[in-house]
Amino acid sequence: MxxxxxxxxxxxxxxxxxxxxxxxxxxxxxxxxxxxxxxxxxxxxxxxxxxxxxxxxxxxxxxxxxxxxxxxxxxxxxxxxxxxxxxxxxxxxxxxxxxxxxxxxxxxxxxxxxxAEPAMPLLxxxxxxxxxxxxxxxxxxxFPLFGNNWFVMEYVKNGEIEKLAAYVAWILKATKGFAIKLVNPGGVENWAWGKNVNSIDDEVFHWGVSPRNIVESLAKANEMLELPHSIHVHCNNLGHPGNFKHSLETFELTKNIKPKSSVGRKTNFHCTHVQFNAYAGTSWRDFESGASQIAEYINLNKHITIDAGQVVFTKYATTTMTGDGPWEFALHHLGGTSAWGNKPGVKWINGQVEAESGSGIVPYFFSPKVGVNAVQWAIGLELLLLVKNPYQIAITTDHPNGAPFTTYPQVFKWLVDRKARKEMLENISQKASTATTLPDIDREYTLNELCIVTRSGNAKILGLTDRGHLGNGxxxxxxxxxxxxxxxxxxxxxxxxxxxxxxxxxxxxxxxxxxxxxTPMGTLIRAEGKIKESVYNAMLEEVKLHWRNHYSINFNNYAIQDEYAPKEIVVNGKL
Ligand SMILES: [Zn+2]
Structure with missing residues (x-):
């Protein structure tokens, strides 16, 4: 070389x-x-x-x-x-x-x-x-999906956190995954019955657990395993007016869980694409931004990091996709987009992965002339500009949900130049000016801050020490x-x-x-957790026992083979 x-x-x-x-x-x-x-x-x-x-x-x-x-x-x-x-x-x-x-x-x-691909169905x-x-x-x-998994819910119900951690360790190994991802915890399982959860204390049918129990238990398991990244959470109630309160309640869940100092992070919770979870108001009629309340919380609490989920207006419809099946159903009815324009939605895919997770896909067109969409655009920027410590927030568009990743340079423009933001505000629905605090924000990012929210801070949030900086090694x-x-x-x-x-x-x-x-081939980065071998083996015996009841595939065909990752780095301790 x-x-x-x-x-x-x-x-x-x-x-x-x-x-x-x-x-x-x-x-x-x-x-x-x-x-x-x-x-x-x-x-x-x-x-x-x-x-x-x-x-x-x-x-x-x-x-x-x-x-x-x-x-x-x-x-x-x-x-x-x-x-x-x-x-x-x-x-x-x-x-x-x-x-x-x-x-x-x-x-x-x-x-x-x-x-990082943030939603990998295990199966x-x-x-x-x-x-x-x-x-x-x-x-x-x-990131493998854990928030609606039947084995996870069984261990959560029984309060068996060590076994839960062992299950996570096994899945990370079997799927070559990096971190614990939760999408609408409990809500996607209820969606299999045509329902959702509306609060962190709603019950997941047949399991007797709540989103609160799932989040807390997986956060504890995450620390037990000493994984490099925090739990990575897509909160309940995503996309619904008034959901900022629910987001704040969820953030509180891990406040008293101590991050393992050995992994070098002081955070234990990453909330993703928060723009979609920072809505105030009670309906789409009085819809407004809840970004300042979210930012205020982040500024006072050090256990949490977030990413923006910025919306960018583009010429064509984007393709929204998420493990949050019930949300995509709602979006489909709200005005997903037909093939060529901004007519109400005709296409919708609903997915279900046996015993594990679900998903949905809907094309959607964010229009700068639509009040709600203009407010959504402003909320992402409010979050990025109101959170004081750039190491607590990352730029994302939740590609392709808020916009394709190729639009990132436009987001950079708005962050470093308030005149560019003003220009946008003058040309889009006035709702962005009246229902958000964006017009009052003067802050302009320095290049150093831009570097943090696009690379240095993001590597740190993920717990990757070999990148995001230019120091020796x-x-x-x-x-x-x-x-x-x-x-x-x-x-x-x-x-x-x-x-x-x-x-x-x-x-x-x-x-x-x-x-x-x-065009060299990049490396797969995966993580392994620390867990006692005896607990790991006991967990595997239990999983095998229930396997035939839950899965239509043979246990031995579940784990993916090493041939699928010819170049890999493993972060953290071995089993
Ligand atoms: Zn996402």
Missing amino acids: SNLIIKNGLVYDPLNNIDGEKKEIHIKDGVIVDKVNSDAKVIDASGMIVMPGGVDLHSHIAGAKVNAGRSMRPEDKHFEATMKRTKLTRSGTGFSVPSTWLTGYKYAQLGFTTV EARHTHEEFLETPIIDKLA AIGDVAIYNLNPEKYTGHDVEKAFSSAMYTIKDGQIVVKDGEIVA
């Missing part, structure tokens, strides 16, 4: 307290080091800024649901989203749900090198990994953008971050002048 020196660039590396300093970055055999030999390849980054490779902690890029979204919407293959085949790259298409190859290329062109994990194998360049993580993932940090507008930021001058993956140049120049 060749060595590389990046010279003359202005470096942003917040985790090492470097804020726009001229500094050389040396990479040897894919890893950042103090110094390499003078025969190394040199990149002259004069007039450019240098940051660690981007880290996306929540983006639906692979798996059965994502692929169902692709086949559901042939009209998503818009000409602008197409990439032609070259000697090096494959062709690809898909505006809101890009094909696998295109996903890898487009992330690399934005300077992103690590992406369909093989599909997720098959698509990972066809998604080039970026490193990938997947970090992997050689670097993004270089053409921007003069002395003088820029939001539009300059959008332009620069839309197309990296260089993206470097593990020390190899993969993007140059916005073009893909190499």
Whole structure:
């Protein structure tokens, strides 16, 4: 592997307290080091800024649901989203749900090198990994779904937290997963009976447990296992007016659970795409933002991190997809979108995974002229601007739910430039100005803060210490953008971050002048938990005993084989 020196660039590396300093970055055999030999390849980054490779902690890029979204919407293959085949790259298409190859290329062109797929159904994990194998360049993580799983609910009901932890440890191993994901805990199981849960104390039918019990138990199991990431939660009542109160109640559940100090994080709860859970009002008529109440809570409480789930208006409908089956049913009736325009929805997929989870998919068009949509756009930005500590919030669009990830540079523009926000507010439904606090917010992100919410903080939230920074020993993932940090507008930021001058993956140049120049295969990152072997074995015996009653497949065919992850890193202790 060749060595590389990046010279003359202005470096942003917040985790090492470097804020726009001229500094050389040396990479040897894919890893950042103090110094390499003078025969190394040199990149002259004069007039450019240098940051660690981007880290996306929540983006639906692979798996059965994502692929169902692709086949559901042939009209998503818009000409602008197409990439032609070259000697090096494959062709690809898909505006809101890009094909696998295109996903890898487009992330690399934005300077992103690590992406987490946040909803992996256990039984369909093989599909997720098959698509990972066809998604080039970026490193990938997947979060298995636990919030509506029958074995989980059995252990929660019995108060057997250690066995629950053992079950989680086994699933992480069997599915090659990274973190505990909960989607509408309890609600998706009730959806199998045509119902949902409306509060954290509603009962899950036939189990006698509540969302409160599920969240608390899995948070405790997470700490017992000493996993790198917190539990990653999609709250109940997503998408409903007034739900901010419910979100705050959920945040409180883990307040007194102590994060294991050995894993180096002080948080124990990550609430995802909070924009969809920060709604005030009592109905769609008096719908307004609850973002300031959420931000106030985050500013006072250190056990929690969130990501934005920002909405961005695009020319075409996006494809919403989630493990929250009942929400997609509601969205389908609220005005999902027909194939070509903004007419009420005609398409809807509902999914059920035996004994484990569910899902739903609905195309949806966010219109800047629709009051509710304009408020949703403003809420994401309010959260990003009102949360004071950038290490407690990450930029996401919950790709493709709020918008495709390719729109990130627009979000960066609004964060660094209040004039750009004002321009938007003047051109969209006035509801965004009257039902939110956005017009009153003056804050503008610095490039250092932008670096935190797109990479440094995100790596930290995930518990990945080998990336998100440019210190010695970090992997050689670097993004270089053409921007003069002395003088820029939001539009300059959008332009620069839309197309990296260089993206470097593990020390190899993969993007140059916005073009893909190499397509290495990224690494799968998975985690393993610490658990007593005796408990682990006892849990497995119990699971096997119940297997035939719950599953239509043979136990021995459940765990996915190592061939599905030829390149992997395991974070944390071994079993
Ligand atoms: Zn999501």
